[in-house]
Amino acid sequence: MTDRVKRWAVSRRSAVTGALMALATALAPQLVSAQAYPSRPVRLIIPFGAGGVADVTARLVSEKLGDKLGQRFIIENMPGAGGINAARAALSAAADGYTLALFSNGTAVSVSLFKKLGFDPLTDFVPVSSMGYFDFIFVTQELSGYKTLPELIKAAKAKPGQLNVGTINVGSTQNLAAQLFNATAGVDLAIVPFRNSPDVLISLLRGDVQLAVENYTAVRSHLADKKIIAVATSGPVRTSYLPDVPTVKEAGGGDFEAQSWNAIFAPKGTPPEVIKTLNGALREVLADPELKKRALELGIEAKASTPEEIGQRLKDDIEKWGKVIERAGIAKE
Template sequence: MRFVDRAVRDSFVAASLTLFALCALAAPQARAAAAYPDRPVRIVLPFAAGGVADITARIVAEKLGSKFGQRFFIENQPGAGGIAAARTVISSRPDGYTLALLSNGTAVSVSLFEKLQFDPTKDFQPISSLGFFDFILATSANSEFKTLGDFVTAAKAKPGALNVGTINIGSTQNLSAELFKTAAGVDFAIVPFRGTPEVEVALLQGNVALMIDSFASIKGNLADNKFRALASSGAVRSESTPDIATVRESGVTGYDVVSWNALFAPAGTPLEIVGTINAALQDILTDADVKKQLLELGIEAKASTPEEISARLKSDIDKWHEVIEKAGIPKQ
């Protein structure tokens, strides 16, 4: 009996010590979450300053700073595949003070890069989406194509004769063109350029018959009536371009391309902190002023649950993997 009593007592002592240790570890985390944020927070972007993602992040960061009374600042770390920015974030302490902006481009990078050096589905904790945006399929104002249907008809009549301009190979715009080729059942040459300005010049000079890019990138030429928008890429018309028919409405079934930006944290970030940021974004992204600012860029502001944006990331990884494989785009 004494042996049994001693064994029970020892087991009880061991369990009590384990519970005490767990509580001791949890207590500082709980206090940290309750006080969050008590110092500046950086948001690392895999893009250069001045682009759509950068402007979106800065608008949101300013609002987060006002809401929490702490500075949220942007750190731009552009680079192929978003690798540099991702490594910076996932090597940081998972305490909510270093966040990442991931995008549809992150989903593309998984299949596009041989050595991505990170797994966005495992190395990051999702927080919320920030916004969603379509791409515009546009031609020059003096083009013979008045509708996207006109372009498809011409492409079917002369396979391989027409050129479509996009930015670099593997970009979402470039893959959108590859998907359009498959969905419409047509053959045309996709011509990649270093940046949007070069694509715009090519379109104006007649070197490409069609270009695909974001509304924000080409809205100046659209407003000046130098370009004609033939269609938008989403499944339904965007709030930013309600007068532009979708590719689906134009007769190409099954086509749906919507890009997005979202906030993620390093894996292991306390769920209390994730919830705090998510709740703030739910408020910020329904603010009329924020929605107006983003809509002018062609972006529909929208917060999500962590689970929703995680599911979107995984779904887009699968979607663009199939497009990349079908197009035969080599890994970089």
């Protein structure tokens, strides 16, 4: 072999070796994240404050998820702005599975409620799995005279605009559920928004509003001491914790369904293997009898999904609540 040929062969080998090394370097992060995931703590950013239903759900699930996968799952509360700040914070992190976002039906609402989100939940994120679903409870005051939802509907039709329904702030799912109820039941209840759940219940107990739409944790103690009456639940079927209470649809409220949910999403570009690992772990964790029992005590049905199922749920709820917001004439923020 001549010196010229030898030099060419060496140069060729060096070029091939360099190309292979570059390829290995480029693929290394994906391979490590998929094969060794998780190798360090994982952040789950949630757009709610501590102590709420979403926060409690996330903490229940994260504790079990950490035990399952051998790494801590750290909850980072970032409330306010319709979940915009929390989602943007998740997007600003690397798409490697170590920063996740909690989405909810509130995320779907925000798409139509805000003029500008700065992100698209359908294209900037990929779904992982649902964590929990929970209904809202339609409650009346014991002394109001309305013991059932049909009684209240009949009175509301006889006195349009004269009966009140209390909810938390405009644009909340409770508030939009009341808007939807007016449409499906064919009534004209005056919807009165309050700053928080305690204010709603004080108003109900005083008789200022005749109906309230709230989550189970907010009304549970009052139901126990018989001060208020659950006349309907908002989901597609009766709840296991209030099995004798009919759904709104069963009680004559028309084609009504309003259910809240929480789910884990990841920034777009997160390796599919990581999504698969998380989804598989969540399926096992959310099937745990102890976790399911603790969740039910809070009015939450712990339930996993495929990424496709919760992705479709988000898409459907964006469309559903967008129509309710438009029909109600709620101004965008």
